[in-house]
Amino acid sequence: DIVLTQSPATLSLSPGERATLSCRASQSVASYLAWYQQKPGQAPRLLIYDASNRATGIPARFSGSGSGTDFTLTISSLEPEDFVVYYCQQRGNWPYTFGQGTKVEIK
């Protein structure tokens, strides 16, 4: 199975700052990588798919980049509602797998 490693585990930032989250795959997944946001008590919500495409209704402050094994989710200016957990997921091969998550917390 493809292992996705997210870093850092926790990111402490202030509102308005830029957040950079990393996801590294144990083997190439081409551009078959997505990012999900999960708020407490809610299901994950698709933010980015195919590495860099924003899902419907996702604000422009969220952007994704990368291909192969190294991927980045960037939040250009953190809003209060962005301080939650983010997961990456690959569908390059079945079984699809998730990273362990990055928690973005208020500094």
Add this chain to the structure above:
Amino acid sequence: EVQLLESGGGLVQPGGSLRLSCAASGFTFSNYVMGWARQSPGKGLEWVSIISASGGSTYYADSVKGRFTVSRDNSKNTLYVQMNGLRAEDTAVYYCAKGRLFGATHNWFDPWGQGTLVTVSS
């Protein structure tokens, strides 16, 4: 508006069985792959199974293969997963999710339902 409503979760003893359902609305159910994912504190998020739009192709995680069976009834707009031989490590919130793209089996999944909790314990 797409809505996915899971049901059927609960407390079950090890070795027991449970069937989860996911009632879908707001889209043409028979045109989209559907999937089950689960989330537990110990193991994080995990894709359990996906089923093609027609139901003709299914995929399972190794951890559930031979114990879980995914199915769908396109006439009832409902997705199911039959879970047999349940183990403590199957304890999780189970989510159903809709494929993003029309027709494609390998797909991104969006949106997800609100989830149903399955607890396996004696």
